[in-house]
Amino acid sequence: MELNEVIKTRRSIRQYEEGFVVPFEDLKKIIEAGMYAPSAMRRMPWEFLIITDQVLLNEIEKTHNYASFATSAGAMIAVCLDKTKEHAGMGVIDVSLASQNIMLMAHEMGYGTCYCGVYPERHEEFNKILQVPPHIDVIGLISIGKPLETKGCPPRYDENKVHINKW
Numbered sequence: 356m357e358l359n360e361v362i363k364t365r366r367s368i369r370q371y372e373e374g375f376v377v378p379f380e381d382l383k384k385i386i387e388a389g390m391y392a393p394s395a396m397r398r399m400p401w402e403f404l405i406i407t408d409q410v411l412l413n414e415i416e417k418t419h420n421y422a423s424f425a426t427s428a429g430a431m432i433a434v435c436l437d438k439t440k441e442h443a444g445m446g447v448i449d450v451s452l453a454s455q456n457i458m459l460m461a462h463e464m465g466y467g468t469c470y471c472g473v474y475p476e477r478h479e480e481f482n483k484i485l486q487v488p489p490h491i492d493v494i495g496l497i498s499i500g501k502p503l504e505t506k507g508c509p510p511r512y513d514e515n516k517v518h519i520n521k522w
């Protein structure tokens with residue numbers, strides 16, 4: 356797929372083929388794409404936690420109010436921030452840019468993903484479930500698996516949101 360097509364056909368996938376295992380090598384390639392994202396002062400304050408344990412995925416599903424598909428996806432990538440490395444409070448932006456690279460690469464490879472945000476006030480809860488060290492925050496959880504749904508891609512370009520020079 357051309358980049359233009361990858362970008363325009365990626366959709367959040369919430370239905371997955373149960374029991375399908377995303378090969379570890381593919382997960383690494385997908386995470387590698389995340390590591391090519393830009394980051395403030397090139398700090399690269401991201402950390403990635405691959406979750407394939409069904410018990411853990413089930414716990415995430417039960418704790419997170421909007422990730423009912425975590426277990427069926429078979430894998431999640433927790434996108435995390437190393438708070439000791441971020442520049443001037445820009446770490447969440449860095450991790451988010453890495454996250455989009457991850458979702459685009461996964462889509463290009465034929466996988467479905469859905470970004471599941473973790474509200475800042477709930478970081479502690481997910482940090483605890485995933486036993487991350489104190490300097491790490493779980494910013495989001497990206498489900499990844501073999502897609503069982505296809506979604507259309509209606510045009511999204513909106514001229515009203517584009518401003519030129521001064522607003």
Ligand SMILES: Cc1cc2nc3c(=O)[nH]c(=O)nc-3n(C[C@H](O)[C@H](O)[C@H](O)COP(=O)(O)O)c2cc1C
Binds near residue numbers: 471
């Ligand atoms: C910060 C953020 C948090 C999100 N959290 C959730 C979530 O908890 N559960 C979910 O099913 N989708 C979540 N999404 C996915 C959005 O619902 C989805 O991207 C949006 O509806 C647009 O659809 P599309 O991704 O198919 O283009 C989240 C997306 C973002 C960017």
